Amino acid sequence: MTLHDGDLKTRIRFERKTVARDPLGGAGKPQWSEVVSVWAKVTNNLAATTEAVAAGADRYREQVRIDIRSREVDPQWRIVLRGRHFDIKSIALSNDRSELAIIAIAGVSDG
Template structure:
């Protein structure tokens, strides 16, 4: 399967979590840093509503296709900014293109407490 450039029509940020020292309190804090901005194709697969801490919460599952990279991990996240609003997608699996090696599919979830 050949990856056509026109199908990658959304700009997203790949981010990974790092531990840094807060300069005021000197405490160790987790924060997200951008690794790269890439073009992607986002396909929503399904959504569900669950109850979390007695509050209804919506969770959507999606697949995000990007050009092949060998550094993406399921501990990372994807951020899509549209109209000044960020949508955070937690990566649950990194699926390799076994035939051509042109792309990877990121199985992701958004909503709930993701982000």
């Protein structure tokens, strides 16, 4: 896989779950906070999504492939893409270690 600058057309945001203290110092509710925002190449025509749509499924979990320049990504993070939350299912580093391919699925967790 070789990413060219023109391929990176979609802005995505990585978020991680944090726990903030309430104003009185007690335990707070978990919340998502932004880690970083990057440009990516997003492909959503993966077999799982295509097969579900072709089979006439009313509900399905959208699966996307996201290609980005190499950087540290924690599988516990989530991706926000066009206002939708995607859970990271797999991360693969290219042979030359310059790019990452991420498989992510929408609608798995409560976000």
